[in-house]
Each structure stands twice: as C-alpha cells, then as structure tokens.
Amino acid sequence: MKGIIDPNIEIPDDQVAMAFFRSMRWVNGVYCPKCKSYNINNRGSQGRTRRYACKDCGTNFNNFSGTIFHKSKISLNVMLYILFNLDKKTTTQLSEELNYSRQCISRISKLFRDKLLNNAEFFDIEE
Numbered sequence: 001m002k003g004i005i006d007p008n009i010e011i012p013d014d015q016v017a018m019a020f021f022r023s024m025r026w027v028n029g030v031y032c033p034k035c036k037s038y039n040i041n042n043r044g045s046q047g048r049t050r051r052y053a054c055k056d057c058g059t060n061f062n063n064f065s066g067t068i069f070h071k072s073k074i075s076l077n078v079m080l081y082i083l084f085n086l087d088k089k090t091t092t093q094l095s096e097e098l099n100y101s102r103q104c105i106s107r108i109s110k111l112f113r114d115k116l117l118n119n120a121e122f123f124d125i126e127e
Contacts, residue, residue: 009081009097017077018048022063033066034059048076068115074100074108083112 012020031038032054043051049063064070072079082094086109094109095102 011081012077014048014075014077017075017080018063020080021069021076022050025063025067032057032059033061068111072108074104079108082108083116086112086117 029038030040030042030052032040032052035054035057037054037056039055041053041055043053043060045051046062051060051062053060064072069076069079078098078100081098082105085094089097091102091105091109094100095105098105
C-alpha cells in the first residue's frame with residue numbers, strides 16, 4: 001500500500017475490510033457468479049483473496065470476480081475508506097490523506113457513485 005500521509009486518519013485493517021466484504025458478498029454462501037451454483041471447490045488463497053472453482057460449469061473465480069473491485073490494485077481497506085467518506089470529504093482531501101492522485105480518487109469516487117450510490121436498482125428505489 002502507498003504511504004498514508006496523515007497518520008490521524010482511521011483506515012480499516014485489511015483483514016477486517018476483507019471479512020466485511022466477504023460477509024456482504026457471500027451473505028448466503030459462496031456461489032458461482034456465472035451459473036449461480038453453490039457446488040464449488042475452495043482452491044485456497046492467492047494474495048488477499050480466496051479462489052474457487054465451480055464443480056458444475058468449471059468456472060474459476062475469486063472473491064472479487066464480477067464486482068467493481070475486480071481489477072483494482074488499491075487495497076480493499078483504502079477503497080472502503082474512500083466509499084465511507086465520499087459525502088464527507090472532497091476528492092482533493094482524500095487524495096492528500098491517502099497519497100493517491102486526484103485522478104485516481106476521482107475515478108474511484110465516480111465508480112462508486114455510478115455503480116452504487118446513484119443506482120436505483122441497488123437501493124431498490126422506485127422512480
């Protein structure tokens with residue numbers, strides 16, 4: 001992880017962030033994102049994520065497959081910090097606190113807003 005400039009900010013521990021993410025993602029148990037089968041093999045861990053293989057369709061996947069976090073190189077705890085502070089801090093403030101470029105923070109913020117916060121389907125909002 002990049003060096004955090006402000007030592008006073010509270011970023012969740014990476015293991016806590018991953019446990020939180022897994023509890024949200026696999027609320028009903030781990031399933032194949034392709035065929036939705038619960039008949040899966042745990043293939044162990046690779047870096048920060050667990051790997052799986054579907055016994056029915058043969059798809060290999062991990063905790064982040066099919067999510068907005070799939071190709072991110074920024075650690076999950078930093079991503080969650082950004083998400084939880086979108087409405088409290090500006091892009092510049094987050095950029096300075098986390099030692100990432102404004103463009104990087106802006107891209108992540110836009111992704112969160114488009115896919116989560118402004119998505120009526122996500123919140124089941126009737127329009």
